[in-house]
Amino acid sequence: AQKVTQAQTEIxxxxxxxxxxxxxxxxxxxxxxxxxxxxxxSGELVFLIRRNSFxxxxxxxxxxxxxxxxxxxxxxFTITASQVVDSAxxxxxxxxxxxxxxxxxxxxxxxxxIP
Amino acid sequence: KAGVTQxxxxxxxxxxxQVTLSCSPISGHRSVSWYQQTPGQGLQFLFEYFSETQRxxxxxxxxxxxxxxxxxxxxxNVSTLELGDSALYLCASTRTGxxxxxxxxxxxxxxxV
Numbered sequence: 001a002q003k004v005t006q007a008q009t010e011i012x013x014x015x016x017x018x019x020x021x022x023x024x025x026x027x028x029x030x031x032x033x034x035x036x037x038x039x040x041x042s043g044e045l046v047f048l049i050r051r052n053s054f055x056x057x058x059x060x061x062x063x064x065x066x067x068x069x070x071x072x073x074x075x076x077f078t079i080t081a082s083q084v085v086d087s088a089x090x091x092x093x094x095x096x097x098x099x100x101x102x103x104x105x106x107x108x109x110x111x112x113x114i115p
Numbered sequence: 116k117a118g119v120t121q122x123x124x125x126x127x128x129x130x131x132x133q134v135t136l137s138c139s140p141i142s143g144h145r146s147v148s149w150y151q152q153t154p155g156q157g158l159q160f161l162f163e164y165f166s167e168t169q170r171x172x173x174x175x176x177x178x179x180x181x182x183x184x185x186x187x188x189x190x191x192n193v194s195t196l197e198l199g200d201s202a203l204y205l206c207a208s209t210r211t212g213x214x215x216x217x218x219x220x221x222x223x224x225x226x227x228v
Binding site for chain 1 (some may be wrong): 118119148150157158160163171173203205207214215216217218219220221222224
């Protein structure tokens with residue numbers, strides 16, 4: 001069965017600090033996709049990144065970076081030099097190539113950046 | 116390019132009533148998925164429609180149904196509302212629906228009293 005675990009329920013950091021959001025997943029598929037979404041107070045989920053199971057290269061996009069490690073089934077997300085606008089709930093999600101093609105979400109991590 | 120539009124944004128209904136929510140996907144996107152978000156259960160997949168056909172369904176009772184029109188707009192319906200149906204209902208659109216990034220609307224917040 002598939003499962004996504006985000007053990008950190010809430011994190012608070014002071015502006016300009018770095019913060020890492022953890023994500024651990026479980027799946028029996030060899031081909032799968034991992035995602036991160038941001039949910040600001042307005043409610044919509046904003047797509048941040050998609051990774052397939054065959055691409056373990058880390059990725060950096062501005063202040064955001066992602067570390068994918070198949071050996072530990074983790075797909076962690078780091079925000080460098082956090083800003084108040086980063087305050088939101090962040091969700092990690094998994095979809096399987098052979099499954100019903102829907103997203104399985106973790107429970108989310110609420111990040112608060114204090115000015 | 117317009118994003119995913121969901122209407123209405125807020126809705127209050129009474130137990131036992133039924134409700135219809137609407138979702139207009141991004142132009143050119145043919146797949147529409149619906150998710151329910153509650154504090155207790157988190158984000159859960161309801162169903163997916165592609166080219167007017169339900170392609171996948173989550174583990175929800177038959178009171179939850181949906182459809183998709185030829186212009187890819189989708190509606191979901193919940194009949195005989197229960198208090199536990201109070202949630203944020205999110206619609207997501209993708210071009211093909213196959214493991215690609217999904218773009219979400221702002222959701223419809225349904226309150227059942």
